Amino acid sequence: MRERPRAVSDRIRVIVGEDSFLTREAITALLRSTEGVELVAACEDADALRAAIEREHPDVVLTDIRMPPSRLDEGIKLATELRETRPEIGVVVLTQHAEPGYAALLFDGGSEGRAYLLKESLKDRAELVRALRTVAEGGSVVDPLVVDQLLTARTRREDSRLASLTPRELEILGLIAEGRSNGAIADKLFVTKRAVERHINSIFLKLGLRDGGDVSRRVKAALLYLSGETAEGH
Amino acid sequence: MSTHAAAEASGGRWTGTSGHVLAIALLGAAASLLVVVLGWSSPLISHPHVAAAVRGLFVATYVGVGAYTWSRRPASRIGPLITGAGFLYAVVALAAVDDPLPYTIGRVALAAQVVYFAFLFITFPRERPSTRLERRFLGVAAAATVVVWAVTLALVDTLPHGGPLTDCTPQCPGNALQVVETSDGVTSALGLLATVLSALIVLGLIAVLSRKAASATLIRRRVVVPLLYASILFVATYATYSLVSQVGDTQPGPGLRVVAVAGAFAVPLALLYGQLRGRLFAAASLWRTMGRAGPRQVTPAQMQDFLGETLGDPSFELLVWSPERNVYVDVSGEPVELAEPSPSRSITRVAQAGSPSLALVHDAELDDDPETVRGLGAAASALLENVTLVRELQASRARIVDSAEQERHRLERDLHDGAQQRLTTIQLRLALAQERAPDGQLGDELAELETEAATAAAELRALAHGIYPALLADAGLAPALRSFASSATIPIRVVDHGVGRAQAGTELAIYYCVLEALQNVVKHAGPRAGAVVTLTRARDTIGFEIRDDGAGFDRAGHTDGIGLVSMRDRIGAAGGTLEIHSSPGAGATVYGSVPAGGQG
Numbered sequence: 007m008r009e010r011p012r013a014v015s016d017r018i019r020v021i022v023g024e025d026s027f028l029t030r031e032a033i034t035a036l037l038r039s040t041e042g043v044e045l046v047a048a049c050e051d052a053d054a055l056r057a058a059i060e061r062e063h064p065d066v067v068l069t070d071i072r073m074p075p076s077r078l079d080e081g082i083k084l085a086t087e088l089r090e091t092r093p094e095i096g097v098v099v100l101t102q103h104a105e106p107g108y109a110a111l112l113f114d115g116g117s118e119g120r121a122y123l124l125k126e127s128l129k130d131r132a133e134l135v136r137a138l139r140t141v142a143e144g145g146s147v148v149d150p151l152v153v154d155q156l157l158t159a160r161t162r163r164e165d166s167r168l169a170s171l172t173p174r175e176l177e178i179l180g181l182i183a184e185g186r187s188n189g190a191i192a193d194k195l196f197v198t199k200r201a202v203e204r205h206i207n208s209i210f211l212k213l214g215l216r217d218g219g220d221v222s223r224r225v226k227a228a229l230l231y232l233s234g235e236t237a238e239g240h
Numbered sequence: 241m242s243t244h245a246a247a248e249a250s251g252g253r254w255t256g257t258s259g260h261v262l263a264i265a266l267l268g269a270a271a272s273l274l275v276v277v278l279g280w281s282s283p284l285i286s287h288p289h290v291a292a293a294v295r296g297l298f299v300a301t302y303v304g305v306g307a308y309t310w311s312r313r314p315a316s317r318i319g320p321l322i323t324g325a326g327f328l329y330a331v332v333a334l335a336a337v338d339d340p341l342p343y344t345i346g347r348v349a350l351a352a353q354v355v356y357f358a359f360l361f362i363t364f365p366r367e368r369p370s371t372r373l374e375r376r377f378l379g380v381a382a383a384a385t386v387v388v389w390a391v392t393l394a395l396v397d398t399l400p401h402g403g404p405l406t407d408c409t410p411q412c413p414g415n416a417l418q419v420v421e422t423s424d425g426v427t428s429a430l431g432l433l434a435t436v437l438s439a440l441i442v443l444g445l446i447a448v449l450s451r452k453a454a455s456a457t458l459i460r461r462r463v464v465v466p467l468l469y470a471s472i473l474f475v476a477t478y479a480t481y482s483l484v485s486q487v488g489d490t491q492p493g494p495g496l497r498v499v500a501v502a503g504a505f506a507v508p509l510a511l512l513y514g515q516l517r518g519r520l521f522a523a524a525s526l527w528r529t530m531g532r533a534g535p536r537q538v539t540p541a542q543m544q545d546f547l548g549e550t551l552g553d554p555s556f557e558l559l560v561w562s563p564e565r566n567v568y569v570d571v572s573g574e575p576v577e578l579a580e581p582s583p584s585r586s587i588t589r590v591a592q593a594g595s596p597s598l599a600l601v602h603d604a605e606l607d608d609d610p611e612t613v614r615g616l617g618a619a620a621s622a623l624l625e626n627v628t629l630v631r632e633l634q635a636s637r638a639r640i641v642d643s644a645e646q647e648r649h650r651l652e653r654d655l656h657d658g659a660q661q662r663l664t665t666i667q668l669r670l671a672l673a674q675e676r677a678p679d680g681q682l683g684d685e686l687a688e689l690e691t692e693a694a695t696a697a698a699e700l701r702a703l704a705h706g707i708y709p710a711l712l713a714d715a716g717l718a719p720a721l722r723s724f725a726s727s728a729t730i731p732i733r734v735v736d737h738g739v740g741r742a743q744a745g746t747e748l749a750i751y752y753c754v755l756e757a758l759q760n761v762v763k764h765a766g767p768r769a770g771a772v773v774t775l776t777r778a779r780d781t782i783g784f785e786i787r788d789d790g791a792g793f794d795r796a797g798h799t800d801g802i803g804l805v806s807m808r809d810r811i812g813a814a815g816g817t818l819e820i821h822s823s824p825g826a827g828a829t830v831y832g833s834v835p836a837g838g839q840g
């Protein structure tokens with residue numbers, strides 16, 4: 007994992023981009039009441055968002071995928087832009103589409119410091135904090151719902167190498183794709199970190215994937231595998 | 241000179257004229273019967289029964305061909321003209337009566353008939369001679385005939401020998417109209433003069449016809465050439481017969497007689513054949529035009545070239561009626577004022593369902609066969625109409641598909657920005673409220689509500705996605721298809737060779753077509769099948785291919801299922817084409833290509 011200048015204990019400075027007033031209010035209310043998070047600006051369109059980023063130098067931008075003026079995929083465009091101009095800023099793209107394709111677009115130029123979350127997942131404050139923290143530290147997050155969808159489709163296919171995974175390994179693959187660290191997976195499954203590492207090695211061997219120690223790359227590899235983009239063993 | 245074409249085009253073919261054609265036919269039958277009766281017991285003819293039958297048939301043939309022509313071209317005078325030849329011959333047949341007066345009338349009618357034939361042959365297939373040379377020739381022939389015959393009638397006691405259809409045994413009745421008694425020498429000299437005159441007229445006639453037959457247009461040649469050959473045959477046999485009977489003092493033998501009679505019949509049959517041949521030619525031309533034009537893509541300009549070439553008229557112009565502008569336009573769409581027909585340029589109008597459709601501006605020679613011109617015009621009109629209809633249908637289909645897609649897109653956006661957004665917000669606020677609520681029933685209720693809202697949101701999300709794939713509009717074909725592929729139950733690989741973006745409607749058509757094809761793979765290709773979707777872009781055309789390695793099917797045994805029909809519909813509406821190849825055991829491949837239509 008990439009080293010960041012910021013200590014993890016610091017408050018994460020966040021800018022919100024959301025065009026709907028009510029939703030923006032709800033999100034900002036959530037962020038204000040979240041410990042360790044400092045809301046520095048809330049913007050209603052992409053241009054205001056860009057200006058606020060210039061002004062505030064936030065740690066994380068939390069933005070809707072559809073934003074004025076184009077109301078298409080402004081959020082993803084902005085994330086791509088920031089990768090060039092301010093790679094240290096993490097971006098959480100919020101969406102109402104549980105569509106793996108958007109995650110793929112978001113991760114197209116690299117998945118470091120990027121998260122793809124369903125807007126409604128913000129209600130789980132722990133999930134919200136995890137996403138903000140992870141992207142601030144250069145990691146990647148994919149909404150569990152999206153990963154779930156991929157896993158379900160993938161395991162239904164008869165020829166999938168996934169069939170060779172044990173149920174525990176399948177569960178861990180899902181958690182990897184969501185962007186969780188080995189420690190987080192160990193905590194969640196009540197096993198040791200060593201056990202998680204063993205599982206992960208086994209999974210990557212079975213799927214013919216190269217295991218990156220880098221969690222973020224690992225997320226992309228797992229996602230790509232799950233969405234069937236890589237030829238097996240690629 | 242050529243307005244009759246237009247008049248005929250608007251008039252019915254048989255209607256209104258059949259009554260009078262029937263009357264003519266009956267009259268012809270009566271005349272023919274009369275001729276047979278006159279000849280049957282005539283002492284003047286050798287083999288009177290055969291000769292009478294032949295003469296009756298001769299009348300019937302001319303009247304029949306004339307009536308046929310009349311019925312097909314009711315506004316033209318050529319039908320009555322041909323019919324008249326038959327009736328005139330019925331008068332000629334009076335020469336079979338063994339009495340000086342009717343005999344003389346018959347012989348005079350024969351002389352008139354030579355001039356009449358000349359007029360008819362030169363005129364055919366029109367109504368009157370078209371060049372000054374023709375008119376002058378006919379005028380001279382008529383005048384010379386009148387003079388020679390006036391003198392002959394006044395001076396001779398025995399009229400000159402007739403042709404094979406009028407000759408008589410040496411005991412011919414005398415000249416009933418003789419005024420002055422003269423010597424045998426005068427009689428034979430005048431007889432020779434009359435015969436030479438007839439010969440000159442027929443030779444001149446052959447010359448004029450040859451000139452006409454060599455003229456430019458195919459149609460005219462096709463109509464005139466049979467008449468030319470028949471006339472030459474007729475004239476040659478007639479002249480030989482006349483000379484033999486005039487010069488030698490013996491009756492021509494039966495062989496020559498048969499040949500001469502056959503020559504006489506060749507002419508009306510040639511008139512008939514000329515017309516039928518014109519029709520056959522028209523049919524063949526139509527066939528060729530249709531075959532070459534193809535059903536969909538022919539333009540008025542191409543049609544003009546086809547018709548000009550088919551009709552052998554390089555100056556041919558096709559004008560298309562524009563109902564919107566209420567004016568004829570040329571093939572480049574410029575409005576054109578219809579010129580007055582001139583002796584060299586003719587206009588044939590073609591109407592469809594009562595309203596104007598086309599105007600054909602062509603060489604006046606083509607009026608020789610207005611049927612062909614009109615037939616080709618009608619076919620051209622139908623073809624062009626068909627092209628317009630196909631184009632309109634395609635456009636309207638595209639509009640319908642497009643407006644339906646736009647509606648879906650709008651619906652998806654409305655859901656996304658409206659109900660979905662609100663549900664999301666409600667969930668967030670419920671979560672906040674839950675945190676603030678004291679432990680107990682209220683908190684539990686809020687948690688329950690939150691779960692409800694989450695379920696509703698999930699349902700709405702699935703619904704919105706089903707209505708319109710947002711990713712397609714946002715990111716284009718490749719990402720949208722990849723996203724679909726990632727949640728499919730069979731392995732699907734999407735290979736993108738730089739397909740890029742295209743118009744929204746085009747992308748949507750391809751997207752749904754590919755989905756449909758992939759669903760077919762899931763349904764029919766068998767459980768172990770996989771598919772590869774390949775997207776390509778060459779200039780402004782998007783190509784796509786869906787290849788599976790499944791069971792395949794026998795194309796011949798497969799009628800287009802509903803899935804294939806809707807695939808074709810979508811791609812067709814976007815102006816593209818679709819092909820499906822498969823054979824049992826070898827999987828199936830769907831190829832499509834669609835014009836990208838610019839960036840959407």
